[in-house]
Amino acid sequence: MNPDVIVIGAGAIGTSIGYQLARAGAKVMIVDRGQVGREATGASAGMIMAVHGRSTPVPLVALASESARLFAALAEELKLRTGMDIGYRRVGRLRVAFDEATEHQLRLERGWQVDHGAIVSWLDPASALDLEPALNPTVRAAIYYADEYQLLPVAFAQALSRAAADLGAIVREGAAVDRLLIEGDRVTGVAVGDERVHADEVVIANGSWAGGWSDPLGLPIPIRPMRGQLVALRTLGTALRNVIDAGDGYALTKPDGSTIVGTTVEDAGFDARPTASGVEGLLKLAPQLAPRLADATFSGAWAGLRPGTPDGMPLIGRLPRWRGVLLAAGHFRQGILLAPITGELVADLVARRRPRLSLEAFDPGRFLVRAA
Ligand SMILES: Cc1cc2nc3c(=O)[nH]c(=O)nc-3n(C[C@H](O)[C@H](O)[C@H](O)COP(=O)(O)OP(=O)(O)OC[C@H]3O[C@@H](n4cnc5c(N)ncnc54)[C@H](O)[C@@H]3O)c2cc1C
Structure with a gap:
């Protein structure tokens, strides 16, 4: 059976999105070519720095503050669902x-x-x-x-992934997405080796590798x-x-x-x-x-x-000119901090609910405007 949504990447961002989607009742497949939380996420210090400095762009301060606020309840929720302690202290x-x-x-x-x-x-x-x-x-x-707080980042991604799986999500490790399946202006799924998996929506959340989708989509994804x-x-x-x-x-x-x-x-x-x-x-x-x-x-x-990313802000949202695909990547030095809010916002976008924060500043299309 095809999933409703495929999430490419199982770092903090992909697992958070997968969990929020599964929690909202979607049939989700999270696909990672390696293991859950073993790339940037696993390398990170796991600091949840809530206070920002003068040089941080204002929209990012708002995003980070809201995300920091979500952690206490999320850590508790993950513990109840999975028994895992993510080390949130x-x-x-x-x-x-x-x-x-x-x-x-x-x-x-x-x-x-x-x-x-x-x-x-x-x-x-x-x-x-x-x-x-x-x-x-x-x-x-x-x-x-x-x-301020810290956590164990691998445990965080694993707990999100396990909680998503408990809610019915399929989590596939060791499965590289080789290409996007495209019909006209719609992304209809992904190819993993010879296998084709179709879905209503594909969420690109593969961190530093997300820029690799620029060519097939014909859009700048400057990550x-x-x-x-x-x-x-x-x-x-x-x-x-x-x-x-x-x-x-x-x-x-x-x-x-x-x-x-x-x-x-x-x-x-x-x-x-x-x-x-x-x-x-x-x-x-x-x-x-x-x-x-x-x-x-x-x-x-x-x-x-x-x-x-060139402006230090993540790319979160739908991609211009395309249907059936969203992007959530480019979280640079704050991907652990920003994971909870990114998961919630992307789940809102997939469900076509109005997101609780404006995503204008994070619109993936902003680089297209500059390039034109
Ligand atoms: C040294 C260091 C310290 C840091 N400290 C902090 C900190 O204290 N606080 C903080 O908030 N942030 C910190 N960060 C930043 C944070 O780690 C990142 O912003 C965050 O991990 C990004 O998460 P991600 O899910 O986007 O990417 P990743 O964790 O890199 O996940 C991307 C996933 O996509 C998978 N993938 C790639 N290509 C494909 C494909 N074609 N098919 C399938 N899967 C694919 C990869 O295997 C990977 O698992 C730090 C980073 C580093 C390096």
Whole structure:
């Protein structure tokens, strides 16, 4: 029996969409060429950073705030449906300054955030060290975001996928979509090897690889992979209590006890391997953030490909000139944070319900206008 909707990609975005569609009663098939949550999603730090800075586009701030708000109920719902704990935990974030110029930037940042209703505290070095004893004592000042969260990203995608499957969705791993099936101006399904699967709607949610559908659809889908590397350390001493965020890098202790340090932002094509210089930079950064990390043992390094877009905003919506196809990709550095709202909005679009937030700024057609 053909599904109503095929979702291409089982990262945080595809599984969230699949879950919301299944929850709304649609017959869904989620197809991934690898395993659930093992690409960018699995590589991510899993931070749910609710407070944004001056440089974030306004529509993205609204999208992110709404998504952050949805997490607590979603984590609970997934636990009830699947028994899985996605590691959703509150973790404060200290945005730290070690030099005068950064301190000045932080003051401006805080002013903007307070003007926009965020609850953020300014800390002198003594208060910052009180909150985070592991922090480098040369800190000059910090902003404290008390109400932020983190989770285990692979568990998050797996729980979404399992919850969708419990609701009747078919989740296929190891199944690459080789091409879209097209009849006139309509996408009618996908080809997986020799097999053809038809559906009323196809949702493209394959992250950094979504740009590959530009040619068959004859539309610009300007999504590019931006590599990010992370290292994982094990400490004998107490874990970090907070995320230590220096702007160009961060450290945090995950619910599984490992402390991760990230990250790079590199244009390295589709190469998702960590490099010697990337790892070296992160290992140097670790003790600059928290000196005790110099004694930590090294437990691993990995990289993932963030789906980047020219304007830093995702592409969510129907594709111009085409019927039967939607796009939800390009979430760059915030795909975990934005997964819950993306799932809900795409489910609304498929059901032809009015989405709860305006999607105008995220319209995939915006690049077509620019290209014309
Ligand atoms: C180092 C690092 C740290 C990060 N930290 C954070 C963070 O703290 N918070 C946050 O919100 N975000 C973070 N991100 C960003 C976040 O990981 C991404 O935005 C998010 O994972 C994108 O999800 P996705 O589902 O679009 O893509 P992916 O997770 O890459 O999933 C796409 C899926 O599509 C599949 N696929 C590709 N082509 C095909 C095909 N032809 N057929 C079938 N399947 C296909 C792939 O196998 C893959 O599973 C981080 C990213 C990195 C790399």
